[in-house]
Amino acid sequence: MAKNALPLRHYSDIRYALLQRQEIALLDVREEAYYAEGHPLFAANVPLSKLELEILNRVPRLTTPVTLYDNGEGLAQIAAERLIALGYRNVALLAGGLQGWREAGGELFIDVNSPGKAFGELVESLAHTPSLAAQEVNALLQSDEPVVVLDSRRFDEYQTMSIPGGISVPGAELVLRARDLAPSPETKIIVNCAGRTRSIIGTQSLVNAGVRNPVYALRNGTIGWTLAGLTLAHQQNRRYGETNETAQLQAARAAREVADRAGVQRLTLAGLAALQAQDRRTIYLFDVRDAEEYAAGHLPGARHVPGGQLVQETDHYASVRGALIVLADEKSVRADMSASWLAQMGWDVAVLDELNAVDLTQRGDWKPVVPSLPALPETTPEQLAAWLEAGDTLVLDFTTSANYVASHIPGAAWLQRSLLTLMGSASLPAAKRYVVTCGSSLLARYAVEELSTLTPCPVTVLKGGNAAWRAAGLPVEQGETRLLQPRNDRYRRPYEGTDNSAAVMQAYLDWEYGLIAQLERDGTHGFNVLTPQS
Structure with a gap:
């Protein structure tokens, strides 16, 4: 595909779609650390290095208008080609990338989950x-x-x-x-x-x-x-325990009243099925209960996202602004309260009514939808250990950098798939055989084709990934022992951990205090906060 073959969408196009509450997926395909340095308010971060693992779940409808951007690195063009290969039919590049957005007068937000955090500041200001x-x-x-x-x-x-x-x-x-x-x-x-x-x-x-x-x-x-x-x-x-029946009834009645005030819609399972069959808009189905309840039984196709996290990190789970969000909770309270906040954040949101335990037929954890791959050569942990002992094999680990530092196969090198894409064979240390891995080897499998075009040496997948290596009782090591690139895959949150400096923490608070002013300058948020008078 020629570099300029893709259509362009401009800042004005995105702004119009947001103000009209049309469906739009504005995707930043850089790594999270760079995304956190500045991005449009409703841009969702889907890094090129993890694109296949995330895209079908975050943008599930192939006709959704998708607009991709980077900051001049060339990642967006590659991401667009991959999306088109997956069947997406309405893909464009943001005119001028991030710089074009800025030059057109677009506001840039730092950090992550900026819509949820800005909304929280607005709530405090208006609801006191x-x-x-x-x-x-x-x-x-x-x-x-x-x-x-x-x-x-x-x-x-x-x-x-x-x-x-x-x-x-x-x-x-x-x-x-x-x-x-x-x-x-x-x-x-x-x-x-x-x-x-x-x-x-x-x-x-x-x-x-x-x-x-x-x-x-x-x-x-x-x-x-x-x-x-x-x-x-x-x-x-x-941790909290069980609720008594009276408290649960009181909570359910109160939560329903709040949801009604916020304009939350109601849906039955039959109504949801009818909407899904039409395929005219993006529909997200989230189970907002706790993890144990979800694992014990949930609606087929429902993704588990606890309600509080969904409100905080909506952009991460529902990456199509303007989509319909449907929430499931047979106790109703968590769905109603979560939906009330999403409605105030400008989302079209509905709660499933008349949901009973007998409807929750699916068991176990949520499994993401990922593109299919052909059968790939695999090796067992035991065989890999023998190859490493012989000294002719290099392990390439595509897990998160944090997981790599915490524990990895001795001698393994850490990198992201985007390094292979941009740097080519120059990024590969010499070896006679390469074995790819990650936590489960799911992401690593998508690197095999790229690697095979960069080297004549055999490329094999570690069956079961790092988890299988550890389960076999084989040795691991810790630390930044062999990084092939900077650890830019995750932005270090100032509110995480216990070793942040006072200056960093105070700067983060100061940023949050300034979010309301940024919302006013941006003008696209569509938030409508419930107050005692509303």
């Missing part, structure tokens, strides 16, 4: 979400007053660092569980996350649902706690 500073919360915890701290992040984030005594209650579970965790209306409820967004949304969820307790967000989350000189706890394991 109550909050307390870290010192005030600490004083409450040291007093005799009844108080509970509910951590609205994922459980793994909570375990990394949390407020001492806090309980893990991920965002969409708050309205369902709060009445059991704070049965006395005198008990103060503090909602926290690592920064601001999930604290604000979680607190306002409880306020919107009419929980009788005094409810406050921990202002600036664990970042604020740390900047105040207070000590965080680590590896806590307090």
Whole structure:
């Protein structure tokens, strides 16, 4: 395909589609670290290196208008060719790439999940979400007053660092569980996350649902706690339990009222099937319950995304702005509360009504839809160990750089597929045989064809990937032992981990405070926040 054969879409085209609430997938195909340095508000990050693993799930309808861009690296053209080969029929490049967007007057947002974070700031501003500073919360915890701290992040984030005594209650579970965790209306409820967004949304969820307790967000989350000189706890394991029937009924009634106020639609399974059969628009079906419930039984075709994470990271899961989002939860509370927020964020959203346990026939984890591949040569961990002992084989590991540093096959080199695409054979260290791997070898399989065009040497897939190597009891090593390129596959969030500097954390908070002004300059968000007067 000639370099200039693809059509172009301009900044004005994208802006018009957003304002008219038309379907549009604006995809940044750079690695996440570069995406986080600046991107349009509703641009979703789908790196070229992982394109095949993600695209069919994030842009599931092949006739969706897809617009690709990079920052002059040449990645977008390659990504477009791959999408067309997969059957996408409405693919274009963003005129001028990222620089063209900027020159046309488009606003650029840094960090990741910018729509959700900007929305959270707008919610606090318009709804006047109550909050307390870290010192005030600490004083409450040291007093005799009844108080509970509910951590609205994922459980793994909570375990990394949390407020001492806090309980893990991920965002969409708050309205369902709060009445059991704070049965006395005198008990103060503090909602926290690592920064601001999930604290604000979680607190306002409880306020919107009419929980009788005094409810406050921990202002600036664990970042604020740390900047105040207070000590965080680590590896806590307090989690919510079962709800009593009365509390569940109260939560369901309140959540439905909030969803109705927000304009959430209702669908039956038959209605959903009819929409899916028409194939006229993109439809995402998400199960917003917790992981254990999902694994025990879910609707066929439903992807598991806990509701709080879906509101925070909507762009990552629903990458077609203007699509219809359908939520499933047989208890209804988590779907209704999550849907209420998505509707306020300008999404067309519906909740499945009359959903019963007998409808949840699929078991196990969600499996992504990926393009098919021909049969590829494979080798076992034991055979690979023998080859490595002979000294004529190089392992190329395409896992995330974080996973590689944590544990990899001795001598393995880490790289991304985009390096092969852009650098060609110059990026390959010499070897007589190459074995490709990643966590499961799923992503690595898509590198075989590219590698085979760069070298006459045999290329083989490690069957079962790094997981199979470890399961066989074979040795591993840690660290950045053989990186073939910089670790740009993931942006290091300032609110993650425990070793960020105070300056970095404060800069992140300052950025969040400025998001409302950016929304005003951008003008395409379509957010409509529920307030007590609305």
